Amino acid sequence: MSDSTSRCGYVAIVGRPNVGKSTLLNHILGQKLAITSRKPQTTRHTLLGIKTEGETQAIYVDTPGLHKENEKALNRFMNKSATQALRDVDVVLFVVDRTRWTDEDQMVLEKVRYVTCPVLLVVNKVDRMDDKQELLPHLEWLAQQLSSAEVVPVSALQGRNIEELEKLVAERLPEGEHFYPEDQLTDRSSRFLAAELVREKVMRQLGAEIPYQVAVEIEQFKQEGKVLHIHALILVEREGQKKIIIGDGGDRMKKIGQEARLDMQKLFGSKIMLNLWVKVRRGWSDDERALTSLGYYF
Numbered sequence: 001m002s003d004s005t006s007r008c009g010y011v012a013i014v015g016r017p018n019v020g021k022s023t024l025l026n027h028i029l030g031q032k033l034a035i036t037s038r039k040p041q042t043t044r045h046t047l048l049g050i051k052t053e054g055e056t057q058a059i060y061v062d063t064p065g066l067h068k069e070n071e072k073a074l075n076r077f078m079n080k081s082a083t084q085a086l087r088d089v090d091v092v093l094f095v096v097d098r099t100r101w102t103d104e105d106q107m108v109l110e111k112v113r114y115v116t117c118p119v120l121l122v123v124n125k126v127d128r129m130d131d132k133q134e135l136l137p138h139l140e141w142l143a144q145q146l147s148s149a150e151v152v153p154v155s156a157l158q159g160r161n162i163e164e165l166e167k168l169v170a171e172r173l174p175e176g177e178h179f180y181p182e183d184q185l186t187d188r189s190s191r192f193l194a195a196e197l198v199r200e201k202v203m204r205q206l207g208a209e210i211p212y213q214v215a216v217e218i219e220q221f222k223q224e225g226k227v228l229h230i231h232a233l234i235l236v237e238r239e240g241q242k243k244i245i246i247g248d249g250g251d252r253m254k255k256i257g258q259e260a261r262l263d264m265q266k267l268f269g270s271k272i273m274l275n276l277w278v279k280v281r282r283g284w285s286d287d288e289r290a291l292t293s294l295g296y297y298f
């Protein structure tokens with residue numbers, strides 16, 4: 001450690017869906033905490049990932065991607081949580097994908113432009129660079145828009161330049177006592193993380209439409225001796241979706257269960273007994289009360 005001053009602060013990770021925000025957080029933590037997939041809107045909730053190293057505690061805030069809003073309450077909820085995360089933080093990581101700039105990136109830029117804390121422009125997916133000259137066409141222009149922003153090219157997937165990024169973050173954190181004990185990894189409960197892991201497998205298993213209409217509720221979470229017993233309910237909007245999730249002769253459900261169980265085993269360091277059910281609950285994603293009961297706190 002070069003610095004013996006205690007530092008602590010919040011670091012918002014923002015960007016449009018699919019630029020790799022959650023992958024970046026997992027890499028920084030060295031733990032799969034946040035769920036990721038190729039599909040936009042995988043991340044629905046803000047999630048804290050706490051990294052304490054020596055005198056420095058960085059509290060990362062993973063956010064749902066800011067995206068074009070549709071009518072649904074769930075979408076309004078996601079944009080609101082992403083916007084709120086920009087308030088009262090000490091550093092902002094504005095994550096972009098070096099291969100693509102879209103209207104939704106522009107939307108994020110319009111918000112990030114006005115933050116008063118330091119911004120790091122994280123250009124992700126540099127492993128996909130075919131021609132080094134072509135590092136995101138908008139990059140130079142973008143850096144000018146954010147006058148104080150430093151540009152940091154990384155690969156969240158391969159872990160390239162992440163230590164450098166963490167160093168730049170640490171230098172920008174305010175001096176102060178740590179807010180969390182040094183072994184605490186997140187603000188979320190194990191139940192929440194378990195539900196998210198099941199939802200990730202559903203997101204990854206299914207085609208384009210259905211994943212956005214799926215929620216997961218943990219009905220039981222109980223340690224008995226060396227075994228953690230988890231009962232999870234997968235909620236869908238329609239009968240047809242239930243059939244698809246279950247799959248031929250229960251094939252898909254079995255796969256979802258096996259993959260979720262392996263991730264849970266790693267995360268909780270315990271043997272897992274996982275039981276899954278699918279149930280139709282119509283309209284949950286556009287019903288603020290249903291959303292609240294599922295842990296989406298407006």
Ligand code: GDP
Nearest residue numbers: 018019020021022023036037038125155156157
């Ligand atoms: P988020 O929506 O911004 O949280 O994005 P995710 O972390 O869920 O990642 C979206 C997709 O991009 C996933 O399929 C990731 O595996 C992929 N991805 C993330 N980071 C990188 C990277 O550095 N390189 C490449 N090639 N893919 C990445």
Ligand code: K
Nearest residue numbers: 018037039042
């Ligand atoms: K995603």
Ligand code: MG
Nearest residue numbers: 021022042043
């Ligand atoms: Mg995410």
